[in-house]
Amino acid sequence: MKSFVTLALGVSIATLSAAASAQEYPTQAIRMVVPFSAGGPADTIARVVSQKMGEILGQPIVIENRGGAGGVIGTDLVAKGAPDGYLIGMSSAGALAISASVQQTMPYDATTDFAPVTLLASVPELLVVNDGVEAETFDELLELARAEPGALNFASSGPGSMPHLAGELLNIAAEIEAVHVPYAGAAPAVTDLLGGQVQFMFADIPVLLPHVQEGTLRALAVGSAERTGTLPDVATTAELGMPDVTAENWYGIVAPPGTPEDVVATLNAAIVEALADEGVAETLGSQGANLIGSSPQEFGDYIASETEKWAEVVEVSGAMDQ
Structure with a gap:
């Protein structure tokens, strides 16, 4: 009986600890990888949204520009990152849907190797x-x-x-x-x-x-x-x-695979709130961006459908044989 009580008490403490941790998240700065150079459209969208997102979460969002291979290099850093909620990436249609059909080898499968957070915007x-x-x-x-x-x-x-x-x-x-x-x-x-x-x-x-x-x-x-x-x-x-x-080029937020669902939900809620901000909407709208803020499930489904669409275009056109 004693061992059962001890075990039950341990489980309860672990559960409470996990719940408290989820409620406290985030407790430190969040790193956002942008797989393109500073100053471009993707970087502009990331900086505008991340500033408001940081205000909502109470922790800074630190932008890290890691360009190369059409966004694949920086996006791969996220795929291989720790699933603790403190590393996310803002990637694009190219790196998440098109590259699978136009590059000979890919370091990740965009339909399985990420935890989708939200479809941020389309341009x-x-x-x-x-x-x-x-x-x-x-x-x-x-x-x-x-x-x-x-x-x-x-x-x-x-x-x-x-x-x-x-x-x-x-x-x-x-x-x-x-x-x-x-x-x-x-x-x-x-x-x-x-x-x-x-x-x-x-x-x-x-x-x-x-x-x-x-x-x-x-x-x-x-x-x-x-x-x-x-x-x-x-x-x-x-x-x-x-x-x-x-x-339409599009940009979305992804996290490493295995990122806890409650953490993804917290990130999603903060981004959706940031996109609803009048200042954010005005700044990005003037650049031709259509703000979206989808659910994680909707974004995952969208990545899959876009991957299929552009694979067909590449095949029919012979685009990569030119």
């Missing part, structure tokens, strides 16, 4: 042309492409990137043959687009917005289901008769 891909292209509308661009197959080139920030696959998706849906020209990042791609070396490009709205506002690039369509408040006069690809050409 639609904007389709633009330069002033030298004789197309004032989306339909006129398609007419040009069909009149001379292979004559139009589209830029991207690199093979297998969202801008690349958005262009391939347009090729498939519109039955055109625009030629992909990859660059080492968005900046040189936009430079050559402005210079006329390439004719059109898809890219995240924040990358192209200044040039559209200056009138040096012309926006023809936005690759989302709904129009963006940043450019409300630009029609969606769905409105223009191409509902399958939906391309």
